[in-house]
Amino acid sequence: MIDLLLTEEEMMLQAAVREFAERELKPRAKEMDEKEEFSWEVWRGMTALGLAGIGVDPAYGGDGGSHRQMVVAVQEISRGDAASAVNLLAHRSLGMETIYRYGSEEQKLRYIPDAVEGKAVLAWALTEPSSGSDAAAMDTTAILKNGEYRLNGGKTFITNGDVADATVVFATQDKGLGHRGVSAFVVERGAPGFETRKQRGKMGMRGSNTVEMTFQDAVVPAANRLGEEGMGFRYAMGVLDASRVIIAAQCVGIAQAAFEAAARYSHQRHSFGKAIASRQAIQFMLADMATDIYASQTMTLHAATLKDRGRPFLTEASMAKLYASEACFRVCSKAVQIHGGYGYFKESDVERYFRDARVTSIYEGTSEVQKMVIARQLLEQFKS
Ligand SMILES: Cc1cc2nc3c(=O)[nH]c(=O)nc-3n(C[C@H](O)[C@H](O)[C@H](O)COP(=O)(O)OP(=O)(O)OC[C@H]3O[C@@H](n4cnc5c(N)ncnc54)[C@H](O)[C@@H]3O)c2cc1C
Incomplete structure (x- = not known):
């Protein structure tokens, strides 16, 4: 049995990030949501804490550290905002992770140290208007001509896309080859033929910029291709497997914030002469919420522990993401219910938690995609 209790080091990290989230994130979260804008102040605070360097070798400016540490940090950040x-996580677990894992020494030295310090922001662009879950069906092409690639096509829903100094972009060199035709490239801000447009009007996660990208004969030096030609799709899937554990941690953090708000409110709100906390119906909702959070947290830490120990973790990562995202939505919905009519207004934090929670079972693979991954892995074991 794996001991999931936090280590001394993990608890110290948790305390430091929680203090930051209470001081810097909670008081700003409502305003960021209203303005629908990335906050540079928050960005500088998170990177000054060293959060973008977790799991990065000191040779590239990081402090080392584990996937469990990233889980602990993201849970606390998410509890705040x-x-x-x-x-x-779009910066660290997607953009940076792809360069860190698959980039050449020269590429790593060019991008990772600045990304760890927060001097450079990274984004990661896989999704296209006509291909999300079926990402290998992408239309964006990359053609090698005179020692440089020309990219044509478009991406959608790209987090950090307009604030990023560099974006890891996936494009196909031969659509006929399916996923084997896909390669990964680093496209820098200002590359000729590369444009971004902010997509406004999200339901939640509004303090995060989401962006459409277009490539019209966009010029990408050959030196900016990551790894081997035709391996891009495998790189993307490898990065997503690990990142799903981090999304699960995000879900735990949102759910924890919603639970705490609901538990506090249940003591303050009186009906029929008593605090609603004294009613069994409310207590049962809180008990269900806490149980969902405990299960999500345990699954998330377990998946991260498997990864840290070099054990297969793909099935567990998808299970953690599937369970934690759906549990997060259940918890946030109950938190709104406990707040009654007040929970339906923007004045209450739970209204925002409820909206933020909704996307977690959509991005980085919908719940249906997670079930496909889980079933495929499990059925494989029973093939004769
Ligand atoms: C806020 C936000 C931020 C994002 N950030 C990024 C980012 O930084 N980078 C990036 O590349 N992408 C990003 N995305 C995109 C996200 O990963 C996709 O939206 C997601 O993968 C789903 O793809 P889709 O929207 O095209 O839905 P679709 O793939 O069109 O799916 C629509 C519905 O059909 C279901 N479905 C599809 N195929 C099947 C099947 N075979 N069997 C059963 N059901 C199926 C899906 O589960 C879903 O319910 C972001 C999205 C959002 C909303």
């Missing part, structure tokens, strides 16, 4: 966690 879920959108700030999206910004951090």
Whole structure:
């Protein structure tokens, strides 16, 4: 049995990030949501804490550290403001992770140290207007001509897309080859033929910028291709497997914030002469919420522990993401219910938690996609 209790080091990290989230994120979360804008102040705070360097070798400016530490940090950031966690994880767990894992030494030295310090923001662009879950069906093409790639096509829903100094972009060199035709490239801000447009009007995670990208004969030096030609789709899937554990951690953080708000409110709100906390119906909702959070947290830490120990973790990562995202939505919905009519207004934090929670079972693979991954892995074991 794996001991999931936090280590001394993890508890110290948890305390430091919680203090930051209480001081810097909670008081700003409502305003960021209203303005629908990435906050540079928050960005500088998160990166000054060293959060973008977790799991990065000191040779590239990081402090080392484990996937469990990233889980602990993202949970606490999300408890303060879920959108700030999206910004951090699109940068660290997607853009930076792809360069860190698959980039050449020269590429790593060019991008990772600045990204760890927060001097450079990274984004990661896989999704297209006509291909999300079926990402390998992408239309964006990359053609090698005279020593440089020309990219044509478009991406959608890209987190950090307009604030990023560099974006990891997936494009196909031969659509006929399916996923084997896809390669990964680093496209820098200002590359000729590369444009971004902010997509406004999100339901939640509004303190995070989501962006459409267009490539019209966009020029990408050959030196900016990551790894081997035709391996891009595998790189993307490898990065997503690990990142799903981090999304699960985000769900735990949002759910925890919603639970705490609901538990506090249940003591303050009186009906029929008593605090609603004394009613069994409310207590049962709180008990269900806490149980969902405990299960999500345990699954998330377990998946991260498997990864840290070099054990297979793909099924557990998808299970944690599937369970934690759906549990997060249940918990936030009950938190609104406990707040009654007040929970339906923007004045209450639970209204925002409820909206933020909704996307977690959509991005980085919908719940249906997670079930496909889980079933595929399990059925494989029973093939004769
Ligand atoms: C706020 C936000 C931030 C995002 N950030 C990024 C980012 O930084 N980078 C990036 O690349 N992408 C990003 N995305 C995109 C996100 O990953 C996709 O939206 C997601 O993968 C789903 O793809 P889709 O929207 O095209 O839905 P679709 O794939 O069109 O799915 C629509 C519905 O059909 C279901 N479905 C599809 N195929 C099947 C099947 N075979 N069996 C059963 N059901 C199926 C899905 O589960 C879903 O319910 C972001 C999205 C959002 C909303």
